[in-house]
Amino acid sequence: METTPPRPDEFEISLFGPGKGECVVIHLGNNDWCVVDSCVARGKTDSVAVEYLAGFNNDALRNVRLVIASHWHDDHIGGMGSLLSQAPNAVFSCSVALEHPEFLTLISAANENVAGSSGVEEFAKILKVLEPRERTTPIFAVENRVLLSVSDANSSFPITLRSLSPSDRTLFLALSQIKGFLPQVGQPQRRIIAPYPNHASVVIWVVAGPIRALLGADLEHTRRSDQGWTAVLACHSDNPPASFFKVPHHGSPTSDNADVWTRMLDTNPIAVLTPYSPARLPRNSDLKRLCRRTASLYCTAMGSGQPPKRDPSVEKAMKRQLSERRIISGRPGHVRVRWSTNGEKPVAQIETFNGAYHVNPAILKSTPPD
Amino acid sequence: MPPKSQIKFFLQSSTKTSSDQIHQTQVLFEFGPASLAYGNNTESGQLNTLSTAKQADTVLASVQEIEGEQVPRDARVSPEVPQLPKEPGRTLQIKQLWEGTVTELRGKTFLALLKDKSQPDNPAEQVEFESVELRDDDWALVAPGSIFYWMIGTERTPSGQVRNISNVEFSRLPLWTRSSLKSAAQKGSCAEQLFHANGNHPS
Numbered sequence: 001m002e003t004t005p006p007r008p009d010e011f012e013i014s015l016f017g018p019g020k021g022e023c024v025v026i027h028l029g030n031n032d033w034c035v036v037d038s039c040v041a042r043g044k045t046d047s048v049a050v051e052y053l054a055g056f057n058n059d060a061l062r063n064v065r066l067v068i069a070s071h072w073h074d075d076h077i078g079g080m081g082s083l084l085s086q087a088p089n090a091v092f093s094c095s096v097a098l099e100h101p102e103f104l105t106l107i108s109a110a111n112e113n114v115a116g117s118s119g120v121e122e123f124a125k126i127l128k129v130l131e132p133r134e135r136t137t138p139i140f141a142v143e144n145r146v147l148l149s150v151s152d153a154n155s156s157f158p159i160t161l162r163s164l165s166p167s168d169r170t171l172f173l174a175l176s177q178i179k180g181f182l183p184q185v186g187q188p189q190r191r192i193i194a195p196y197p198n199h200a201s202v203v204i205w206v207v208a209g210p211i212r213a214l215l216g217a218d219l220e221h222t223r224r225s226d227q228g229w230t231a232v233l234a235c236h237s238d239n240p241p242a243s244f245f246k247v248p249h250h251g252s253p254t255s256d257n258a259d260v261w262t263r264m265l266d267t268n269p270i271a272v273l274t275p276y277s278p279a280r281l282p283r284n285s286d287l288k289r290l291c292r293r294t295a296s297l298y299c300t301a302m303g304s305g306q307p308p309k310r311d312p313s314v315e316k317a318m319k320r321q322l323s324e325r326r327i328i329s330g331r332p333g334h335v336r337v338r339w340s341t342n343g344e345k346p347v348a349q350i351e352t353f354n355g356a357y358h359v360n361p362a363i364l365k366s367t368p369p370d
Numbered sequence: 371m372p373p374k375s376q377i378k379f380f381l382q383s384s385t386k387t388s389s390d391q392i393h394q395t396q397v398l399f400e401f402g403p404a405s406l407a408y409g410n411n412t413e414s415g416q417l418n419t420l421s422t423a424k425q426a427d428t429v430l431a432s433v434q435e436i437e438g439e440q441v442p443r444d445a446r447v448s449p450e451v452p453q454l455p456k457e458p459g460r461t462l463q464i465k466q467l468w469e470g471t472v473t474e475l476r477g478k479t480f481l482a483l484l485k486d487k488s489q490p491d492n493p494a495e496q497v498e499f500e501s502v503e504l505r506d507d508d509w510a511l512v513a514p515g516s517i518f519y520w521m522i523g524t525e526r527t528p529s530g531q532v533r534n535i536s537n538v539e540f541s542r543l544p545l546w547t548r549s550s551l552k553s554a555a556q557k558g559s560c561a562e563q564l565f566h567a568n569g570n571h572p573s
Contacts, residue, residue, distance in 0.1 A: 020494075042493045099565050105558030109546075112554050127561055136567045185551060188543040190515030191471050278496040308492045314466045317522045317536045323500035328483065329493045 002353055005031070005056040006338055009156040011208040011346075013244055014336045016048040017274025017300045020329035021075030023048050024215060024246060026206065029156035029341075031058060034066040034148060035087075036204065036215055038080040042305075042329045047079030050086055052334075064090040066148050066161070068141070070217035071095060071201040072103075072123060073194045075276060081125025092130060093147050095166055096140040097174040097200035098123070102182060109183055110192055120192055141202040143167045143235050157209035157341040164203040165219055167231035174200035203232055205242070209341040212240060214264055216248030221257045229257040233264070241266045243348065244337060247273035251282030251290055261293050270296045270348060272335045277304040277326040291361040300356045304330030331355070459528035462535070464488075466522040470538075472514055480512055484520070502538050511540040 006012045012027035019039030026034040038047040053060040064087035069077050072094075084090060097103065107127065110120040130136045139147050141163035151158035166174060177199065181192055201217040222228040229248075243266045249255035251273045265271075271294045273282060282290070282299070290297050304327040309315075318325065333356035339346040352358065467487040473496070474481040480499055486492035504512070511518075518540045526532050 043491055099562070101555075101558055101562055104561040104565070105555050107561065108557035109551065109554035111557070112550050127564065131564060136564050138565060183546045183551060183554075185546055185548050187546050188511075188513075188516070189546055190513060190543060191517065193471075193473050193514045304493070307495060308486075308489070311465050313524070313534060314522050317534065318497075321499055321501055321536065322497045323479070324481075324496075324498035326496045327493045328496055 169226035301333035
């Protein structure tokens with residue numbers, strides 16, 4: 001893990017993944033931080049954000065101002081409870097869909113459930129961490145809401161984080177989905193499996209001095225004017241366009257909207273994505289499509305890695321009964337972009353660590369189709 | 371690959387879960403990271419009992435929940451553990467045990483998330499079962515969120531015959547009751563109050 005902290009006047013966006021999912025760490029200036037989503041590396045218990053920030057040895061964890069859960073899927077929230085517990089001054093933020101009684105009942109039902117649960121279980125941990133704190137109310141993200149704004153005299157550069165989703169319509173859909181998960185009397189106490197597509201994902205627009213960044217979470221494109229990326233485009237009015245893009249939903253075709261690239265993003269923006277092996281994302285065709293959109297595409301890892309080697313008779317039995325086999329959690333790679341906000345035109349310094357790579361379209365051309 | 375008849379023999383030897391069987395189960399199985407063994411080659415007293423079962427995270431829960439009663443918070447659910455006849459010379463070496471959760475149904479196949487119970491440090495895997503031998507009544511249990519255990523091992527019969535065994539067993543999960551759902555709703559309401567304690571609400 002890289003241990004060189006940014007200078008106080010440097011704006012940084014670091015993307016990690018895949019642990020079981022992805023994590024975005026943002027330097028807000030003056031050693032203040034924000035974390036969007038969380039993942040845990042294979043064999044570890046803490047969020048990669050904890051590992052990264054603790055590695056600076058400069059109290060960065062105490063200076064985490066905001067922790068945002070873009071949505072409640074397992075691959076975006078793992079380890080967030082432990083991150084919040086080690087970031088005592090952080091305020092929690094999540095989609096407004098998750099403040100509704102239906103979701104909170106679902107969390108409690110998951111706690112009652114002897115079978116245990118997945119993403120909602122981590123939310124229960126978050127609630128426990130928040131309970132004794134002075135500020136327990138999260139900042140609920142909705143379309144066009146400022147989640148954080150720092151522009152006082154002490155800040156190196158003014159910075160604002162604004163949520164661009166969920167829209168009213170997507171909120172309604174998300175709540176309908178959540179209601180469908182509420183258990184009924186007489187049903188077996190099964191585990192709760194997160195639904196797809198994810199309607200309530202929080203997209204964030206970051207303005208840091210002259211720099212703009214778009215964090216796409218897992219929001220998908222539905223072709224409805226009041227949902228997904230179309231709704232985001234309708235509510236967004238800021239200029240200039242963003243020079244950094246966290247590609248949504250691991251580069252899947254369902255999250256791709258051409259208008260986002262032309263209306264919200266600069267020419268050849270720095271675009272970064274994380275793989276998600278269970279859904280085999282990104283596919284080769286996704287990388288090719290994204291390479292046509294930008295020459296500056298980065299991926300944090302090739303995938304989650306190879307399955308462990310087991311006894312030959314076990315491997316044989318697995319091969320006989322399974323048609324697919326993919327590792328869920330990997331060792332996260334890291335793409336780090338730092339901009340100095342001192343000069344007139346900030347220049348991005350892009351670095352890749354732990355297997356992260358620049359996607360070379362020439363190599364993709366020679367690889368077979370998916 | 372073992373003949374289907376042998377697998378069926380093994381599956382049919384399993385019995386219903388009940389609290390009475392916990393003790394039988396304990397003396398039959400020894401859970402641990404290495405190869406697992408059961409059988410009457412070992413005296414039951416020499417095998418770890420409840421604590422070893424806990425290590426494997428498979429302590430049995432009573433599935434017979436009475437309306438109005440709470441399921442114990444620390445209860446865990448295990449599959450119906452297959453039992454072989456107590457026969458001198460019969461041994462089973464469990465080479466691999468997973469806990470699985472069904473994530474998606476695809477006709478007669480299903481996707482599942484597997485957690486390695488033999489080597490917990492191994493990463494979880496998402497798999498698609500193409501062919502799986504299940505008892506007819508187990509198919510009714512296959513649904514998103516349902517839990518199963520998959521064991522791969524080798525059985526040695528008294529006559530010295532060695533056969534490979536692959537066994538998928540679905541858990542009989544307790545049912546949601548009115549009281550447990552009411553309790554969940556009350557806790558949800560407390561969480562809602564916690565969320566709104568500082569009066570911050572999106573405009």
